[in-house]
Amino acid sequence: MPETLTISTNKPKEKAFDYESLRSTAIQHIEDTASKIWTDYNVHDPGITSMELLCYAITDLGYRTSYPVPDLLTDEKSDPQTVIKHFFTAKQILPTRPATINDYRKLLVDIVGIKNAWLRKRTKKVFADLVENKLVLQQPAGRRNDEVKVKGWYDVLLEYDVTVKKDEVKKALLQKAKGLVLDNRNLCEDFLEVKEVDRQPFRLCSEIEIKSTANAFDTLAAIFLNIQLFLNPLIKFYTLQEMLDAKIPADRIFNGPTPEKGFIKSEELTGSELKAEIRLSDIMNEILKVDGAININEIIFNPTDQAEELENKWVVKVKDGFQPVVDVLASNVLVYKDGMPFRPDMAEVKLRYEKLLASVLDANETKSSEDILFSTGKFRHPSVYLPLRYHYPKTYGIGHWGLPNDATALRKVQAKQLKGYLWLFDQLLANYLSQLASLRHLFSLDETETQTYFTQLADEFKNAKDLFAAEPTITDHLHNAAEPPALFHKRRNLFLDHLLSRFAESFYDHVSILQSIFPATDPKEIIKVKLDFLKIYPALSSERFLGYRYHDAAHLWDTDNISGLEKRLHRLLAFQNGNRRTLVNLITGEAEEIVAGNKKFRFHFKDNHTGKLLLLSTDLFDTVATCDEELEVAFLLATDITNYKVVNDGSGKFQYELHDKIDKLIASGEKFNTKKAAEAALKDFLEMFKAQSEEGMFLIEHLLLFPDNGEIFMPICVDPDCDDCSDNDPYSFRISIVLPAYAPRFLNMDFRRYCERTIRMETPAHILPKICWVSNDQLHELEDIYKEWLMVKAGAKDDTDGKILKQLIIVLTSLKSIYPPSTLQDCTSREERKLFLLNQNSLGTLKS
Incomplete structure (x- = not known):
């Protein structure tokens, strides 16, 4: 039955919708301000007619303002992409590059052909020779030394799908997995070995009672399946709707790397970690979960290579880094049915077990990882405005009918006067609707936006040109009056600040430092800096801790193959060019x-x-x-x-x-x-x-300078008289950030301090940065050797004797920050005295 449309008789809650209330308020205002000269408030009065039409216009504005936000954001084409481009979807803004071990596991199991993956931390042990003040591989005999465990490395263990059997397929998956983890390497971390996980087979020796109606082979197959899934829980993939139905919030669903095969529940991923020990009580519990198993008379569950009796059969240790698996053929199970013993053929049990396992794996099909969609609304032409004059009775002669042909000159003048009077109201109302229709432009990231106050000329009436002395340019005059350039810059920055605040970002300090130190900065440049930051914010946010792809030999210099921290700092500090490149001019x-x-x-x-x-x-x-x-x-x-x-x-x-x-x-x-x-x-x-140098930086991860062979180590700082101030590990979670001291803005010490503070605030808390402001000569020397080392690290250049690494370490550790020179002055000097500030000036000569 079709829905019957009715007009509600209830009084509107919003005053803007309540015509009667607006009319009463207007009449009360007339009485309060003009009752001595205006006493006729009946509907025939022209003033009351005008007032009522204005009240109606207000209700129209209120109605349009109440449109759903999606309707106001869409355009005439109703193209979903028009709206979406102004906003980041959940799949764009919520995921991050891997930051935790579980994140890397999610990344790896998303590869078709890989069933599970694990990361194992690895440290490299060296020794700090406290006499020679250096690191050595072998413990020095007869001299004081400290053991140093350098941290930051991982090994990756992979489990393939049961369908992956060929060696060439496994090799290809290994290469893909290694490339993937290196592409997503965290700052100050690295991956050493990527290999297939080693397996430790276990056998079940037991006497089990089953129901008289149970099939012994099927029951045992189900038992072995339960045990196998307990030892190695299956990582299940879910659709977005399944995750939402499980009451998991969107920020947790999309947390971590963006999946392709479907979403994974974090608790299930954690539950599939490699086991360090197996409790026999858990195995018994899995056996008794099978429909058909009644009782367990005897049970032992131990490794197949276990020759001696276990010290504690109730807690069985698993080899470190090994995956425990059940070996059906090596197991020995005696089944009792109605008290009668029966020893089934384990080959047949295995065959049925494999069929059950295959069906479980097939049921865990990959799912598509959808995005959260949002309505793009319906375009409602919110800016269309019908001038007030169209609502006046025909006798006024100001509507589309106009005046009769025999109208007197006085009548024509009066009509023009009324039109001119009403045009002020029309223009105000038309501007309001234009602002409403332009809501999507206020939060746009388009650099071509030049307005935050929007206007439209209310000229949709007969003989409109008669009212305007300069009709061709009145639109420009109207816009300039509504929003001068200075006001636009202020308001545009406010809207961009609002968008930044939604991501807990702020450019307040950046703008303040620019305006105080470089007052000639163009306001357009500040807007551009914020826009450039917001446009790529998903990448700047999700990749903030990402290391550079050192294995990509084709993209090392004059490219944006740099760390996520560098990319973020380049935007925050408004560097014009963020590529790794030659900085010295x-x-x-x-x-x-x-x-x-x-x-x-x-x-x-x-x-x-x-x-x-x-x-x-x-x-x-x-x-x-x-x-x-x-x-x-x-x-x-x-x-x-x-x-x-x-x-x-x-x-x-x-x-x-x-x-x-x-x-x-x-x-x-x-x-x-x-x-x-x-x-x-x-x-x-x-x-x-x-501009002797261009603005930019080199970020060097110390961990990547650790020698693969030989003893070319970075120097250490050892104080034998101090236990707390020694620094004998120059590699673990350390970075050096080198900047050109002679770049124009870097010559200002206040801006330098701002840069240093920004660098330290943006650097992950567990990483210690060393910041150097170097001369052109130092930087030029560093650039030459650093470029060579990058090629060596990528495997594109040979350095078997370690000369390039050694030279890079020498150059890097000998860098010294330089400051504007100043001289000390005595009390008798007649020159204007200048402050000499520590850590801000270098001691110069009279010549300098």
């Missing part, structure tokens, strides 16, 4: 020349990316030390554009030259055919000098 050095049989030296400035010579000293120096001293002087002079000249060398060529304060020529650049080209080259050089 400008390098300095000495060039050797032979003059009259003697070695001479010049200093130079080069483009580190192209190797192009930018500036070469005019003088030759007898020693490297003298050359370096003059290089320091030239370095300081090179910062001031007034120290440069563009000159003609007399042959029609032009070059830029660097002069000192007494106009002595210090160094010169490349020669050009025109003065304009030389000036352009000088400008480029000064820009490069200003």
Whole structure:
């Protein structure tokens, strides 16, 4: 029977829906403010007519505002993707890369062909020689030493599906599993061996009474199945609906890596861990669960290779790292039915047991891991506005009928006046509906958004142009009046802050530091930083503890193959380029020349990316030390554009030259055919000098520097007189973060402190970061050897003698943070005194 539609007679709860209440409030307001000149409140009064129409308009706005949120977010095309793109679904935002052992197990059992997987922690033992202050492989004899267990490694054990029998298939699964765990490696952790789990077979020796109606072979097959499933519980896969029906909340369902074969219950995964011991009482319980088994007269359950009697048959130990399995053929079971003994053929029992096991495994079919869907709503044209004038009686002459052809000039003027008066109300109401219809734009991550206050011109009436003096541009005027650029930047940031707060993220400190230290920062840049962060937030959140893929030799340099922590820090600190790449733009050095049989030296400035010579000293120096001293002087002079000249060398060529304060020529650049080209080259050089280094960082995990063979260890810090301050393990959960000190923003010590605080706050609590701000020379040296070591670690370069690793350790451990130079001043100095702050300045010379 079709539903009968009725209009409710109940008084609306919301005042915006209650026309009568709005009308009464309006009349009361008229009485309170204009009762001396306005006393006729009947419906024929034009003022009352206008008031009633405005009350009706308010109810219309209230009704549209009450639309379901999905309806307000959808667009005219009603395309689900239009709405979804503004929000992260549960499957996008809730999963994370593996963080726990169970997470890795979920990841591995999601591979088709792998039934179960386990991770085993492994440590590597070395010794700290407290006399020589170094790590050694063998315990030093006759000298004080400490045993050091370096942590962070895991071995992976795999159990294949019963259908996986061929060696080549197993090998392929091993490679896939190893690649998967390395792709999902946690920071400061690594995987050593991935192999098939070793099995320890157990046999059942027992006398069991069964029912007279029970089939002995079927009963024993069910008993062995129960025992096997107890020893190795099956990991079941569930659909999303099954998980929701089990009252498991969405955040727990999607916790961990994103599954493909279906969802797994955490308690079932934990229950399928490798057993360390087997209690005989549990085996007896599994036997008696079988319908048909009545009693157990005698029972022993022990390993098949157990020759001697067990000390305690009630608790049987399992070899560490082995998977216990029941061996049907090795078992010996005597069955009693109605008191009569019967010894069944175990080969037949095994055949029936395998059929039962296969049916159980087949029933555990893989499920699809769906996403939680949400309604995209129905488009209701919320911005469509019908002006008030259309609701006035025809006699007013302001609707679509207009005035009669014989209307007087006075009548036409009066109609225009009323239209102009009502247009103010129309515009206010139309803007409200435009704002309502644009709700989806307020939370959009689209960079092209330029409004948070939305307007629409209420011009849907006859002869609208007659009211506007500049109709073609009035829309622009309307928008600019509603939201000037400064207000847009403020409100856009507020909406983005709201979205960030939903993920417990904040850019408050970042914005504050930029506005206080770099007040010229464009507000658009702050908006862009927040948008860039939010757009890839699922990755920044789920991969925050992920290590880089060191085995991917094809993507090591000039790629985004970096740790999740680095990616997150790049966004939080607003670095323009997050790839692992060369950071030094400008390098300095000495060039050797032979003059009259003697070695001479010049200093130079080069483009580190192209190797192009930018500036070469005019003088030759007898020693490297003298050359370096003059290089320091030239370095300081090179910062001031007034120290440069563009000159003609007399042959029609032009070059830029660097002069000192007494106009002595210090160094010169490349020669050009025109003065304009030389000036352009000088400008480029000064820009490069200003940004000698690009913003970025290198994060090096110390665990990956542990030698595979030999004794190329990182240095240790040992104080024999202090038990609490020694540091004899430089590998476990340690990282070094190296940043260029000469990147423009990094020259500001306040910004440096902000960067350091952000790095320490974002680094996982169990990892200790060492932060270094290094010079271009140090960074250039590190980049060269680090790039080589990356290739070695990926297996693309040989380092059997360990020279590359040794050199990287030397360079890395010798890095020193540099600070802006300052000098100490005595009390008699007439110069303006400047503070010398520890850990913020380096002691310079008078020359610097």
